[in-house]
Amino acid sequence: MEVNLLGSLEVLRNDIVITPSAPKLRQVLSLLTVNANRVVRRERLVDELWDDNPPTSVTTTVQTYIYQLRKQLGLGTAPHASSAEADSAAATLHTTPKGYQLSLDPAGLDSTRFELLADRGHVEFEAGRFASAATTLADALSLWRGPALVDVPLGPSLRSETLRLEEMRKKVLEQRLEADLQLGRHQELIGELTGLTAEQPTNERYPEMLMLALHRSGRRADALDVYQQTRAVLSDRLGLDPSSYLQRIHHAVLAADPGLDLPSLRTRTSIRSGPPEQLPPERGALVGRESQLTKVLDAMVARRGSGPTVVALIGPPGSGTSALCIRAGHELRDRYPDGQLCARLSDLDGGQVPTADLLAEFLRSMGMPESQMPASADERSRVFLNWSAQRRMLLVLDDVFNVEQLLPLLPFGAGCGVLLNSRRRMFTPSVATTVEVPPLDHADGVRLLTDLLGEHRVAEDRAGTDALVALCDGLPMALHAVVTRLQERPHWPISRLVSWIGVEADHRRSADDPLGMRSSVDRTWRSAPPAVRDAFRRLAAAESATMSVAEAARVLAVDEHHAESLVERLVEFQLMQAESVAHGVDARYRFVPCVRTVGRQLGPDSSAPAQRRNADDGNDPLRPNPRGERRPRDAAAPLVVTDSYR
Structure with a gap:
């Protein structure tokens, strides 16, 4: 209708x-x-x-x-x-x-x-x-x-x-x-402006523009007549003199001021000279992600409905969803000639970047002067929707916090596309396709080490290589971290690093982070509600890395209903994984060992109130009536994708 x-x-x-x-x-x-x-x-x-x-x-x-x-x-x-x-x-x-x-x-x-x-x-x-x-x-x-x-x-x-x-x-x-005056269309405007001036003789904007159009057309006498007529109308009807601006134009016409001549079309300049191109550079070839990349590209090309195509990538901490988003963005950039925008939606503490800040960055990227920036997030969102309505642009959104944060950032046009990754599963009709990004299998893990270290070093210690891949659980972030250590220690065989990491794992409070996973897991952990954070720490410290709901309930000292709610939230935040089971068989949940290792190093949750307000308490099963407040950021965080192996 x-x-x-x-x-x-x-x-x-x-x-x-x-x-x-x-x-x-x-x-x-x-x-x-x-x-x-x-x-x-x-x-x-x-x-x-x-x-x-x-x-x-x-x-x-x-x-x-x-x-x-x-x-x-x-x-x-x-x-x-x-x-x-x-x-x-x-x-x-x-x-x-x-x-x-x-x-x-x-x-x-x-x-x-x-x-x-x-x-x-x-x-x-x-x-x-x-x-x-x-x-x-x-x-x-x-x-x-x-x-x-x-x-x-x-x-x-x-x-x-x-x-x-x-x-x-x-x-x-x-x-x-x-705009027409700026384009030099003064002669075409004279008739229209004459009619508008006659219809609204007390509206001084039309006489101003009409005088300017007449002056630029070589009709100075007619421009001066317009001023005299306007002055008479204002005096008779309102008892007012012409505005100071109209008077200045009058004096400028009398003096044949060259400042009234047509300005160069470059007098106003945009912040940028072309479409925004914010895709970060790729960090080498992706290994073992061919299947996921194909799914992403196919989903982005297979447009559905009248809105933008939105594809979400979900995986455990360190699985490389950010890197896959960037790679897919580079593959697709030719389909989006009106630009590519990137933004990171969570800060380094696991808190939510304010929507208003993100939208302001988008508007700056498209050329909006700071003096014209709308004040509220709603106004900025409306301007961004308008700008994107008739364009073909790509958004890459890294570390999306939740659905509520995502929706105001989505473009309007059907020719637009959105690639996003998140630390938690999100369900919304706006997301056309969700692509799972699991840890690499063993063969791909070995292939990644071989690409980064060279065939000779891997072949010298194949047993150590196999052990190191297993130790890293196939997570690209961990594999890149151990490669960095081996490149810093060219005299170490791979088995030596495996032994050293084992010693570090025995010291749970060690300040070292041999697998480079602590930062990513910690940010995911901090983004969860307090009860879920506490459950993660306590379950990670349990004797077994795999457990049923009943076993989790015993560890957490809660009933099985609450225990199931908590472990399912851990699965939602990608801190645990649910094992597929046959119908009628109790579900089991397990930790990725790298993730569990970080969880076992965490002490009691001592987050300050400001940090707790970052958590999505609205779905905390043990806090039925939360306020769900959000902490404002003290300073603007970088709004670009920086951590390719989140």
Whole structure:
């Protein structure tokens, strides 16, 4: 269904006009539409329809209007339908405990399309891309067919909305005219500006631009006449003199000031000269990830639906999901000519990077000056959506904290793609495909060591190589860490390093980190809720690396229901793995040994309150009524992917 508000009210379904004719129905529909996908309280509907004089049977009357709208427009969601049911249709009208909600695809609303184009044009203008700005802003204005809701009775809410839209239309028109002036189209603008000046003689912006256009067209006398006429109108109607800016233009025209001449199209410059290209360089060839890379590339090419294609990579700490994201990004970059953006969404302490900071970085990358940066995360998200709507760009999001953090960052356009990795499993309809990235098998682990150390050194100590791969559990982060140690000690055989790591493992509180896993595991651990962090530390210290729910309950001293909740959360955060079992057989859970080793080195959780607020307490099975607060960052963290083997 398509609803048009910018002019007379118009409703179309499958290109057939089905606009209600009754004035009250048109008024109810208009109010629901300007608040599409939000609940409109019954009290607000009553105020809009009858102000201070509602009928005695007001509740029944409102229900009747809702029923008639459902019937006439085919919005056949039954009263009290669940949100899930309502969201399953393209356009539905459903009842909530406090009011009514019209669920409507934003693309089917002309006012939404207008605002998207207006914001995109503003961004292009501020970045100095005047040609594209003029086109975009003209497209936005072309959606208007007359005053907004010109044939609908207006109560207080609709009157306020029409005034807001009209002010936005005027702003867009002025900026489009400025863009055309910057492009040297002064002669083409004279007729339009003359008409606007006559229609709105007290609006000084139009005479300003008209004087400038006339001056640049060699018509100085006509420009001076415009000033005199405007001054007379302002004096007669308002008792005011022209603004200081208009007076300065008048003096400049009198003096034939060259500053009024057409400026170079380079007077405004963007922060960048082309599309953003933020993909980090690859760190050598990936080994043993051919299957996962193929799945990622196939999923990104097989576009689904009308939104961006989103592919998530999930694996235990140190499995190399970040490196795989970067590699896939380089493989796909030619498909996204409008740029590639990268951001890291978790800080080094496992905390969540504020969404507003991430969006600000995106807007800077696309050329927005700091002086034009919107203040709130919602405003920044709206501008980013507008910018991405008609573009083909790739987002690589590293270390995504949770679904709530992800959704405001997703681009709007169907030509866009998103590659992300996360320390936890995430389930949302926005993610088209999830690719598991497990530890490497033994053969690929040996191949990785051979690529990095050389065939000769590996062949000299094949037994030590096999033992080292097993010790690293096939995790690329650990394998790269041990390779670094061997390269620093060229006189050591591989077996010597294996023995040394075994000695270090016996000293659980050792400050050394022979497998290089502590930082990654610790960040994952800190991102979990407090009860899950405590369970990880205690289960890692147990005698066995594999256990059932009953065994975990004994270690944690909780009932089996709580124990199962905790170990399943550990699986969600990739700190444990669930073993596949046959139907009717109790599930078993196990640690990756490298991960368990770090867990056994952890002391009691002494996180400060500020750190605990970073955890997603909202799903903590032992804290049923959490507040789920988030800690603001003290300083902006780097927003690029830096740890390729997270």
